[in-house]
Amino acid sequence: MAVAQGQQRQNAGCGETARRVEKWFAATARDLPWRRQRTPYGTLVSEAMLQQTQVSRVAAAWVSFMLKFPSVVALAAAGEAQTVRAWRGLGYYRRARQLHAAALVICKKHHAEVPSAHADLCSLPGIGPYSAGAIASIAFGQRQAIVDGNVARVMMRIHGRNVDRDSAVGKRWLWKQARDYVDSARSPGSANEGLMELGAMICTPVSPRCGECPVRALCAAKKMGVQECIPTARKRPVKQVLHSHVVIASVGGRRALVRRSTRGLWAGQLFPPSIESLRAISLSALARRLEVSGSGLAMAGAFAFETTHRSVRFRVWIASPSASKVLKEANGERWRWFAPRQIVDASVSSAMTRVFEVADAYCAHACCAAATARQRRVPSVAR
Template sequence: MRPVTDTLSLSSLTPPVRDAIRGALLSWFRAGHRDLPWRRSADPYRVWVAEIMLQQTRTETVREYFDRFLARFPDVAALAAAPLDDVLALWSGLGYYGRARNLHAAAREIVARYGGRFPQDAEAVAALPGVGPYTAGAIRSIALRQRAALVDGNVARVLARLFALPLRPQEADGRRALWQLAEELVPEAPEAADADNDPGDFNQALMELGATVCLPQQPRCLLCPVSEVCLARRQGDPERYPPPRPPRQVPEVDRVTLLLCQGGQVLLLRRLPAGLWGGLWEPPTGEVDPRGPHQALQRLCQEQLGAQLPVERAQPLSPFVHLLTHRRMRFQPYRLEVAAVPPLHPQGEYDQLRWLDPSRPAALGMSAWVSGLLGRLHTPRRVCDAERTT
């Protein structure tokens, strides 16, 4: 690696400086990096699945999901042939379930339009549902070995610090500048066996640096291969970059949910395929009613099940809070044990119905709060004495 003594700025990103950064990052990455399952082969399918899972999700979280997913769906044909329910079941707990729906739709598109072979064309890759600018760059550079840039949260932070850019990645001009920088830095794909200047390795090096060294708080600059050229470090306070994003208000929402039990089984409904928790299974859930819990439960049964049930016998369980990026949801669960039920017709927000034995959890797509609630049902703790829903 060549030492770089020039003052680094956008205008001084000369070819020698650029090459020095490339060389330092590539040799640092190749000297040692985390052993991640999706790095063991450059199969476009594996890279694609991993990159979708990695959207807004930590690598350590993805690791287990990826292995289970690849064991069940080893190739794009297997994924395309599976029902969406099975895909969502393996996605349960990972969040952003629209990713799973898009992944499944894209797999079917790859089979239908490209004969099951992953498209190589840049426009075709970018046109797949669920594949945006970042994921397209990742697939093209890592799996297809094309010269393609990428900017994720890690890269944005590394570049903002390296060049001391007071740019917010979530704003348009910040995005534009960071992407332009990334595109100037990413090396050309090697002609043949020459493994140097691999665009995929370079991009992974940038991300690895952001994930393990150039951390949001307390960056470990002493371990950084490019600390000598880092303007933020030269200024003495790398944490200033990128500037913090403005905090946002998170509205609170109250819900009641009904665990209808019969013969050791609990009723679950499947949500409509779009929107929050689309396609996932949950107990009938609805809004609270200012008139009281009985009215809320009665309305719930009427609107979501098309039935009347003895909701006055429902017992309140411990309420819990479920946090989302844009909502703070407070759930008040009720349990209602019945000997027999009238005919039930899923409607409203739901399109299907089934009974589940909570002690033998089936492979169903469920949100984390549903899994937690069913687990609590299986091994009950205690029932709330107070019946308060406000």
């Protein structure tokens, strides 16, 4: 009897929380392009983009992407390479390849309609329980729970519980709270989206704006004065330092690119040939690895590039014409050769763009220096 009464009180609390969040969201929701005209396909694209990318960066990219691929059929027909190019600037390009793969599955198995069933959504490439719950609730109005970083933080503070969201126990508790919450909502989509918005805009990790929170009267952490202590701040892992020696080889006005592995940094992308290591290597060691003379390599420049988990130290090397020919013969069809215009189209990642900026600046400077030297050697004509 006592357990049943406790569950009733919890359900009533969830219902009041959902009601307040929905009301607040209806009045204050940010004007985002995918919210103006809801479609299942538009929601699928926005949720794929919002994984690990800030809303401010996604907004313009989503509009551009939808103009290029206005339907799941258009996306499936476009091909993976075009999809990845349209993803330019968002990073984590594996998401673009998975979204294209999902479009192919939707066209093949679901008659080109984004499925509404949670299990079917979870079966799509790149779609896990969170994304499936978001799409099912927002696009189809289903009572499906969602748990992301924002939702987890709000739930922990409302209930005054500091749980480890990465542990099995913590995950079970968070998903139960999320299910109880959405089950008590009038509009599952608005309730879920409102909860995410609340975590992003009000119930922030640092300095939460409790005075503006629609559920402050229900928040156990606020009542105890521990809202800034929940959840416990995670220690940021130390980034791995990776040294990348990139070689710009040119033959007949074309530059070499290679297809990277399907795993790791810039997975599956075309990128200039490179040698990567956990320690910096010398010019002589690089030349030995490439099987060319050290005199055939000139360093164009160096720069640091930060990713989520790594700090990459790039060194850009220009291969001389003779070294480039040796490299072309040695690497055969594994290296592909592209004209400058083709490289611009293939340059998806900002790291690759930066590499070619360094290389082009060096080459332009070298050309100017060579022209100046030639002028100095030409004798002046007496007048």
